[in-house]
Amino acid sequence: xxxxxTTRLSKFLSLHLRxxxxxxxxxxxxxxxxxxxxxxxxCAAHGTPISPTQLAEIVANNDKKRFAFDASGTxxxxxQGHSVEVNLQLTxxxxxxxxxxxxxxxxxxxxxxxxxxxxQRHHVHLSPDEETARRVGARRGQPHILTxxxxxxxxxxxxxYESGNGVWLVDAVPPQYLGGx
Ligand code: HQG
Numbered sequence: 001x002x003x004x005x006t007t008r009l010s011k012f013l014s015l016h017l018r019x020x021x022x023x024x025x026x027x028x029x030x031x032x033x034x035x036x037x038x039x040x041x042x043c044a045a046h047g048t049p050i051s052p053t054q055l056a057e058i059v060a061n062n063d064k065k066r067f068a069f070d071a072s073g074t075x076x077x078x079x080q081g082h083s084v085e086v087n088l089q090l091t092x093x094x095x096x097x098x099x100x101x102x103x104x105x106x107x108x109x110x111x112x113x114x115x116x117x118x119x120q121r122h123h124v125h126l127s128p129d130e131e132t133a134r135r136v137g138a139r140r141g142q143p144h145i146l147t148x149x150x151x152x153x154x155x156x157x158x159x160x161y162e163s164g165n166g167v168w169l170v171d172a173v174p175p176q177y178l179g180g181x
Pocket of ligand 1: 066081103104110115116117118119120121124135137167
C-alpha cells in the first residue's frame with residue numbers, strides 16, 4: 001500500500017471505530033471492540049474494501065498506533081479518541097509528574113477561564129513529551145504548548161488513564177494546574 005492509501009484507510013477506520021460505527025452498521029462492544037470479520041465486511045459493504053493483510057499493516061505501522069487487536073486477533077478497537085459513548089476499561093494509573101498539551105493560541109482565552117475541557121472527546125488528551133504535544137497542536141496551526149502539573153492534579157484526586165498508545169487521559173485540567181497560559 002502506498003502512504004496515501006494507508007492514510008485514507010486509517011482515516012476511514014478512525015471515523016467508524018471512534019465516531020460513527022452506526023454509519024456502516026457497526027455497534028461497538030464493551031471496551032470499544034468490534035469483530036474484525038464484521039468490520040471488514042462492513043467496510044466492503046460501504047465502498048471501502050480492506051483486506052486482512054492491509055488491516056494488519058495499518059494496525060502495525062500506524063504512526064500513532066491508533067488501533068489495536070485483542071490478544072486473539074479477532075477483535076479490533078481504536079485505542080483512544082472516541083466521541084461515541086464507550087468504556088475503554090482502562091485502569092487508573094499514576095501519571096508522570098508533568099504532562100504536555102499542544103493547543104492553538106486562539107483557544108487560550110477560554111482555556112485560561114475554564115482549563116482544559118474534553119470538548120467532543122471522552123477525555124482531555126495529554127502528551128508525555130513536549131515534542132508530541134507540539135505535533136498535536138500543529139494540527140491547528142502554530143502550536144502553543146501548555147504544561148500540566150499532573151502530579152498535583154493526581155494528588156488532588158483526579159483519575160488518569162494511559163491509553164495503549166501512550167496518550168494520557170483525564171477528565172479535565174483546571175487552570176491552576178496549567179503552566180504556560
Ligand atoms: C482545545 C489526535 C477552548 C484543545 C491528536 C484542542 C491527539 C479548548 C481542542 C488527540 C478548551 C480539542 C487529541 C477550552 C481544550 N476552550 N478550547 N476550555 N479545552 N480545548 O482534537 O488534544 O490523530 O478533541 O486544546 O494527535 O487536540 O485523532 O483534542 O485544541 O492525540 O489520533 O480543544 O487527537 O490524534 O481538540 O487531540 P481534540 P486534541 P488522532
